[in-house]
Amino acid sequence: MATRRILVLSDHLMFAHGLESLLDQGNEFQIVGQETNIERAVEQVRALQPDIVIMDRSGLFKDSPELQRILEARSDVNVIGVSLHDNNLHIYKASQRPVEGVDDLIEVLSQI
Amino acid sequence: MEALRILLVDDHVLFRKGIASLIYGRQNMTIVGEAEDGVEAVTIARQTKPDLILMDVNMPRQDGLETVKIIKKEMPEIDIVMLTVSDDDNDLFEAVKNGAKGYLLKNLEPQELYKMLEGVAQGESPISGVMATKILQEFRQPDKGDADEEVDELTPREVDVLEQIVTGATNKEIAKALYITENTVKIHLRNILEKLHVKNRIQAAVHAVREGLVGDSAEEKK
Numbered sequence: 001m002a003t004r005r006i007l008v009l010s011d012h013l014m015f016a017h018g019l020e021s022l023l024d025q026g027n028e029f030q031i032v033g034q035e036t037n038i039e040r041a042v043e044q045v046r047a048l049q050p051d052i053v054i055m056d057r058s059g060l061f062k063d064s065p066e067l068q069r070i071l072e073a074r075s076d077v078n079v080i081g082v083s084l085h086d087n088n089l090h091i092y093k094a095s096q097r098p099v100e101g102v103d104d105l106i107e108v109l110s111q112i
Numbered sequence: 113m114e115a116l117r118i119l120l121v122d123d124h125v126l127f128r129k130g131i132a133s134l135i136y137g138r139q140n141m142t143i144v145g146e147a148e149d150g151v152e153a154v155t156i157a158r159q160t161k162p163d164l165i166l167m168d169v170n171m172p173r174q175d176g177l178e179t180v181k182i183i184k185k186e187m188p189e190i191d192i193v194m195l196t197v198s199d200d201d202n203d204l205f206e207a208v209k210n211g212a213k214g215y216l217l218k219n220l221e222p223q224e225l226y227k228m229l230e231g232v233a234q235g236e237s238p239i240s241g242v243m244a245t246k247i248l249q250e251f252r253q254p255d256k257g258d259a260d261e262e263v264d265e266l267t268p269r270e271v272d273v274l275e276q277i278v279t280g281a282t283n284k285e286i287a288k289a290l291y292i293t294e295n296t297v298k299i300h301l302r303n304i305l306e307k308l309h310v311k312n313r314i315q316a317a318v319h320a321v322r323e324g325l326v327g328d329s330a331e332e333k334k
Contacts, residue, residue: 012197017222018130021137058197059219084197084218087125102129 003030004112007048009067010056011036012084019054022102029109038064045070050077052112057090058083078112080105116141116233119160121153121167121179122195127218131166134222141229150174154182157190164191164232169203169215177203177210184211191232199242209250209312213305214238236298237305244277247308263311266304273300 006029010016013036020031032048035041037060045053045067053071055061071079071092081090087099089108099105118135120143122128132143144160147153149171157165165183169176180192194207194215204215213232216225231238239247251266266274269290276286287294 012218013221014134014216014218014225015127015130018127018134021133022126022130082126084124084127087123099125101125105126 001028003027004051004109005030005032005048006052006054006109007032007041007044007050008034008054008056009041009061010034010054010082011059011061012056015056015084023106023109028106036060038067041067042070045074045077049074052109053077053079055079055081056083057081058085080108115139116229117144117160117163118142118229119145119147119153119157119162119165121147121150121165121171121176123148123168123171131225134225138226141226150176150179150182153179154186157183157187161187162190164193164229166193166195166216166229169194169196169201169207175203177207180207180210180212193228193232199240205243205246208243208305209308211309214240215243235302237301239274239277239301239305241278241280244274247304248274248278250308250311263314264307266307270300270304270307273297274304 006023008016008019008031010019016034016036020034023029024031032050033044035044041061041064044050055067061067071077079092081092082088083090089097089099089105091097091108097104097108118141120128120132120135122131125148128146128148132146135141135143144162145156147156150167151174153165153167153174167176167179171179176194180194183190183192188211192207192212194204194212195218196204196215197218198204199215199217208215214228214237216228228238248266248271272290273286276289281289283294283297286292286297290297
C-alpha cells in the first residue's frame with residue numbers, strides 16, 4: 001500500500017515532534033509537514049494535499065471555522081483529532097475511540 | 113560520561129510515548145521507566161532509582177505536586193523537572209518550591225527539552241520569566257513570623273539576576289548585563305532555588321506546628 005502522507009497541526013511542539021518520531025519510522029507513514037498556526041495550516045492543506053491530518057484540538061487549533069471548512073471541503077482528507085487533555089482519538093465526523101498505546105493510533109491511521 | 117537515566121511520568125499516552133521516542137534518539141540519555149500517574153511514579157522510582165524524573169503537573173490519582181513532595185522526602189537525590197501546558201499554573205510554582213528543579217512548557221521545541229535535561233544533570237537550576245516573578249514575590253512577602261530559624265533572604269545580586277530573567281534575558285545576556293560570568297549566573301540560580309526550597313520547608317514546618325499537626329500543640333488537640 002502507498003505511504004500515507006500526514007500533516008500534523010499542533011502548537012504544542014514537543015507533542016508534534018514526538019508524534020513525528022513515533023510515526024515516521026518505516027514506509028507506512030510519512031510526516032509531510034508540521035504547522036503551528038491556522039493560516040499556515042490552511043495553506044499547507046491546499047499545497048501538500050495530505051492523506052491524513054492529525055489535529056491537536058487542545059491548543060490554537062481548537063476553534064477554527066476556516067480550517068474546518070477547508071477540511072470538510074476536501075473529502076479525500078481524513079482528520080484525526082487529538083487533545084493534550086484526554087486520551088482519545090477523534091475520528092472526524094465518524095467516531096471516537098480511546099488510546100491506550102501507540103498501536104491504537106497506528107491502527108486507526110492504517111485503516112484510512 | 114554515563115547516560116542520564118530518566119523516568120517519564122505523564123497520563124497522556126501519545127505525548128508520553130512521543131517524548132520517550134525523542135529521548136531514545138539521544139545518545140546521552142535513556143528512559144528507565146514510564147508511569148501514568150503519581151502513584152505509579154513513586155513505585156517505579158523506588159525500583160529504578162532514576163537520575164531524573166520528567167513529570168506532568170496535572171495527573172489523576174496523584175498529581176505532580178503531591179508526587180514531588182513524596183519523592184523529595186524519600187529519595188531527595190533524584191532531580192525532578194515538571195512538564196506543563198501553562199506556566200501560570202500555581203501548582204507548578206508549588207512544585208518548584210517543594211523541590212522540582214525547573215519546568216518545561218509542552219509547546220517548546222524538543223531542543224529545549226534536551227537542553228533542560230542536560231543542564232539539570234549538570235547541577236543547573238533553569239528558571240524562566242514567570243517563575244522568576246513568582247520567586248521575587250515570594251521573598252518580598254512579609255515573613256509569616258514565628259519561625260525560630262532565620263529564612264535566608266535573597267542577596268541584592270540574586271535579586272538582580274531574577275529581575276533580568278523576568279525581562280526574558282538568557283544566562284549569557286544576564287552575565288553581560290551584570291558583568292559576571294555565565295557560570296556565576298548559574299551558581300546564583302542554584303542558590304536562589306535552594307533558598308526557596310529551604311524557605312518552603314521552614315514555612316511548611318511552622319504551618320504544621322501552628323495547625324497542631326506536630327509538636328506540643330498536637331498533643332493538646334487530641
